[in-house]
Amino acid sequence: MTEPVRLAKRIAALAQCSRREAEMYIEGGWVRVDGETVEEPQFKVLEQHIEIDPHAQLEPPEPATLVLHKPAGVTAEQARALITVESHVADDASGVRVLKRHFARLESPAPLPDSASGLLVFTQDWRVKRRLEEDFDRIEQEIVVEVAGKLAPNGLALLNHGLKFDHYALPPIKVSWQNETHLRFALKRIAPSMIESMCNAVGLKVLAIKRIRLGRIPMSRLPPGQWRYLTSTDRF
Secondary structure, eight states, X not given: OOXXXXXXXXXXXXXXXXXXXXXXXXXXXXXXXXXXXXXXXXXXXXXXXXXXXXXXXXXXXXXXXXXXXXXXXXXXXXXXXXXXXXXXXXXXXXXXXXXXXXXXXXXXXXXXXXXXXXXXEEESOHHHHHHHHHTGGGSOEEEEEEEEEOOOTXXXXXXXXXXXXXXXXXXXXXXXXXXXXXXXXXXXXXXXXXXXXXXXXXXXXXXEEEEEEETTEEOTTOOTTOEEEOOTTOOO
């Protein structure tokens, strides 16, 4: 050959398959060019060494859902930019193969305040997005809050149930002391952005907010700025 050709055309010839099947091999991360995985069917090749993984499967990649440990002070857009191959946690037990296509068109349907840290979900899957948006009121969030100040009399009971904002009574939740400076919130139907106002109402100043669980998905020991995949069997 004297002119570069699309990688998909070369794969179709090598594997004796259709052009669409060749594209599926490439988009699935099963093709290496000179030892480097290439996921773009339009990638141009000439005399490079091309190989198809012997375990290659002709299946379209599933949409990805992942969880990131968002650092405090990071916006959702900045958090999205943290999701790279390099920030994938080393001990991810999901078994999901990292593909570049998993980093495109990610949405975050269960937001956190910019000042908060902790578990943040990103997904390409419309089913996960709908679950977190439409069933939000039924999904429990566990949040640890560092506070300072003197708690008002009956303040803990008020946090659990009794506070009103704009003439609206907040639903009952579970709030308890984790230690002398940290409160544990287990809440439904209340956005994390309400926590600071709730604490202020009972005499406490919020120093830090960290979400450690969303539904049945814990953050576990995921380091700040790193992410892991969820599997198709994980449920919120």
